[in-house]
Amino acid sequence: MKFIKVSKVIALVMLTVGLLEASTLAQFSGTKGDAGSGLTNLVKKMDSIGYEAIGKNEHIENHYFNKYKEKNLDLINFYTLIDKKSIRELILKNPDFGAYAPFNLLGYKKLASDKDGDTTWYGHLDAEVMLDIIGETDKASRDKFTVMVAKVDKLITTEMKPTESKKFEFDNKLPDNKLLKMVKKFDNSKDIENFVDEFIMAHDGLFAKNGFIIAGLIDLKFEYDDMDLDFEKYDAYWVSSLCHFEFSNSVFNHGSPHAAMFAPCSVYFYIPKGSNELHVGYATVDNWIATTGIKDEAKVNYMKKIAKDVIDTFKELGFTKE
Secondary structure, eight states: OHHHHHHHHHHHHHHHHHHHHOEEEEEEEEEESOOHHHHHHHHHTGGGGTOEEEEEEOOHHHHHHHHHOOOOEEEEEEEEEEOHHHHHHHHHHOGGGGGGSSEEEEEEEEOTTSTTTTEEEEEOBOHHHHHHHHTOOOHHHHHHHHHHHHHHHHHHHHHHOOSEEEEEEEOSOOOSOOEEEEEEEOOTTSOHHHHHHHHHHHHHHHHHHTTEEEEEEEEHHHHHHHTTOOOTTEEEEEEEEEEEHHHHHHHHTTTOGGGGGGOSEEEEEEEETTOSEEEEEEEOHHHHHHHSOOOOHHHHHHHHHHHHHHHHHHHHTTOEEO
């Protein structure tokens, strides 16, 4: 009897520790019914808090149906958001902030017959998770980024007036390879602008050939020069939003719409001032696998295959791992 009681106590302690170690992946808000029009109006007001949506991809469920004849969602919208003024200082300190410049605001609604299918859910990756993925340890930078992201949450509350909430949590640690970073050497006697233009054309063409979609691009070097803001640390810096439509359908439209909080993937490119190196980085799919609760072996293997395709494409473009 004593052994049984002690075992129960140990089990309870272990369960309690496990619960304490769970980390927040995202805090989503919800509105009963289809809130697609509300999300559209919300994003139109992002400029009131210093943000802009450089990508507005709405009703992707219709594209899934048109291409694959599969209807598993009533709504899925992606909005890539950036606060250019706030993120500038952070990128100057740490170029890896580009992995979330922009970051994604997701909205989705399952079919009415599914669990939680009566509600439109919307939200984004938790700021702490984004910071941990890029490996930022400086407290001042973490605080600044958290405040920047919180402005979006406040606007969501004000404009959407959500009536529901849902927390996504994960028990596993983030993977060791949270960011993939690669570098490409080039002849720095070339005109930088021409080199970048030629590279982007080659990049977009090769990724399209391999089944990927470029869902948006922001040239932050150009933007800050146009705003007369210092960004001299870099000769070039831009962020491309990368998607794979078959991958998107296979994961988001097949039981895991919440995983779309990681998409589209922000791939950041930069050339340090005066160097002959083009750097690229992005948050890996391993982060998705570790945190979203996707356990289906076939789905996970497919996700890993597409992740490898990205690496192979960058290698074909002349990049090697840092």
